[in-house]
Amino acid sequence: MKKITGTIITLNNEAVIEDCIISLKKICNEIIVLDSLSSDNTTSIAKRLGAKIYEQEFLGDGPQKKLAASYASNDWVFSLDSDERLEDDLIDFVQSLDLDTSSFKAYSFKRRNFCGSRWIKAASFYPDRVTRLFNKNYVNYNSSTSHAFIDAKSRKLDLHIRHYTYQSYTDWINKINFYSTQSAKTLHSQGVKRSNLRPITHSLFAFFKKLIIKGGILQGLDGFTVATTTMFNTYMKYIKLNELYDKNVDPKTHFPKKIK
Secondary structure (H helix, E strand, O other), rough: OOOOEEEEEEOOOOOOHHHHHHHOOOOOEEEEEEEOOOOHHHHHHHOOOOOOEEEEOOOHHHHHHHHHHHOHHHHEEEEEEEEEEOOOHHEEEEEOOOOHHHOOOOEEEEEEEEEEOOOEEOOOOOOOEEEEEEEEEOOOOOOOOOOOOOOOOOOOEEEEEEEEEEEEHHHHHHEEEEEHHHHHHHHHHOOOOOOOOOHHHHHHHHHHHHHHHOHHOOHHHHHHHHHHHHHHHHHHHHHHHHHHHOOOOOHHHHHOOOOO
16 A cells, blocks of 8 residues: 555545545555544544544635644645545546655646536536645645635646535525625635625626636526626625625634644
């Protein structure tokens, strides 16, 4: 087994955590689960499967994933979300990869995003390239508290991660509510000011970008769905930012301090 640590950040993911860990075990000799104080059986399931469990109230996407990587005993880390799975082509490649002699410090993969059983390819939902395998001594996640990513030169591979992004269209809307709230808190923490114009202009541009620039208009219902939901997410992000100012919320209260 490769000396790779698989990391997963979790919150009430008992329905999906087992398959995620089983997937990572095909390439990893260590599994780290950093849990955001789940109230379900996420951590007990993960522990039964041999994962090492740590707990930390949710710091935001980037800080949480960086903290998870800090617990790894290996230099190489594969970060996987609880609703993601490794596909066979990726597993085969990593199993044959000699990381000790690799001239790359990070590897990126293509991600297939699903809504239920439907693979959504339209308007840049595919290939949706993500960097997930990296040497933590050289690269790591950025500090963004919403939708963090690894900003580093990586070897781009045509291998796949399967992402069960949304269980249904209802779940899609529910997640927009969650992520737009996180994004609003991030903007507020960064000092971005309220604006009555920004929710309109930014959401309209998001719709135009997905529908026209990314070709959604030529991709049928899926293209229009991606453009519309992206516009809605953007609009709600900035409306919620305004609301934080209207309620005089202290931006220092949005994200907790690390336990570690």
